[in-house]
Amino acid sequence: MPLSCRRAGSGFVVRHGAAPSGEVGGRLFLWHWSRQDLDLAALARLELLQGSVTDDDVAGASLVVGHLAGLGHRRIAHIEHHETDPTRIAEMPNAQRADGYRLAMRSLGLAAEIDVVSTSYTQRGGYEGAKELLARPRRPTAVFAGADIVAMGVLEAFTEAGLSVPGDVSVTGYDDTTFAAFGPISLTSVDQAGTEIGSNAARLLLERIADRRKTSVQVKLSPSLVPRRTTAPPPE
Template structure:
């Protein structure tokens, strides 16, 4: 395509000429400034529509708000992240804001680079899903731009936060499995490079598992597999369990994606679920409810969490300064992958 064949993007000067008004008048209509007559406003808006005029985001940023916010997410493979993003998107759409989804990749350096890029691009605010970093670092960021932290526990006077009660959710799963008669319950945990932040969901959930096991007098049976909350991590955990001489009667994976991996390993080995081994997850993503799977899990209202985060962020953008810490109460969703143990532990 030649340079001459490229259509020139219309400017505010073009709009003014088309409407037969001054550039200053057209600019006042664009800004929503005081003192513009209804007739003038209608004339300029008609020209904007006719020319296909759209103001540059950078120009909007110079005037103030860009009416664009971003959500930074590290794990797009996890369907639960999509639920959170969709909840944020719905709230932004309701309030006439644009949402930019920013994949941060893995690691804190990648996350920090993405955040700085978003600030440079004049976002009005940012939602961070389970961000890495200290409270001090997040608070310093919140001094630059309105921030809502989603999924990470802990309140701060500088930013808002939305999280499920992951501790209570893990308790619900262990209580359910114990009520069915299980005593050998293995937990699949998520670990990252270095030391996990105690406020991240994975750390809170594993503490909930340990607490429930001890509460039921099963402290000696605590069994934690350090893995990754991914399909691959779940499959590796499932194969590890199958390689043991004594197998658990139930497996609790800290997120549904890992639980699917465990199920895959068990199904590939011909293990009957739940007759030989029960399996439970956490998140209640859509695929857990499909009839051929029907997996026991914990619902933490991902759409509502995302919607709440979006609402809080736009309130921050609008000027609210007081911090809000919102907690979601999880609910157990028992399905077909959990049942009373029928075979003795260790057989197979």
């Protein structure tokens, strides 16, 4: 995976998902820079040496499920990213979002309706996941795609199948990317408070540079739901 970081004086801010995958790669990366007396505030789910700022993905997934259930949906499916590396499962947001979906479904008395498709966090993964859901004997009335790019593939598959969104099926994404707000798409999504994540990461970095003895800090921010035109009550 390509390295993505920004240097600020004697420190780096590492973008989420930028460190090498797996426990060894990620820890070697952090250890290497720490040995050079640099400071890190990373936007990633790694066991960081200097601090982290993350979005609460479990809470975000709960917001999505709560929104859909509030509209009257019961058959709510989720498309997750397939991951087999145990360390990545613990670190990355896809697993947190899937866990949040399951917890929310159970808390709303919808455990029997839990339906998870594992593909990839790509447009192609969303398309294939939607095709799998369309083949179900009982098609879901709502699909929670684990990322906005996945939702793009879901929308493509449903359009190809002649289904109306949200008339026949509701669709949500996650990340509130630029194209989610694009008028013709108008995708319901979850805002990760990216500006706050960036400002908090910069603050942690500067505080660490000023005081190298400062205790490592982990900051978790609360996401917010952004309802748009891809969600509505289920068809009668």
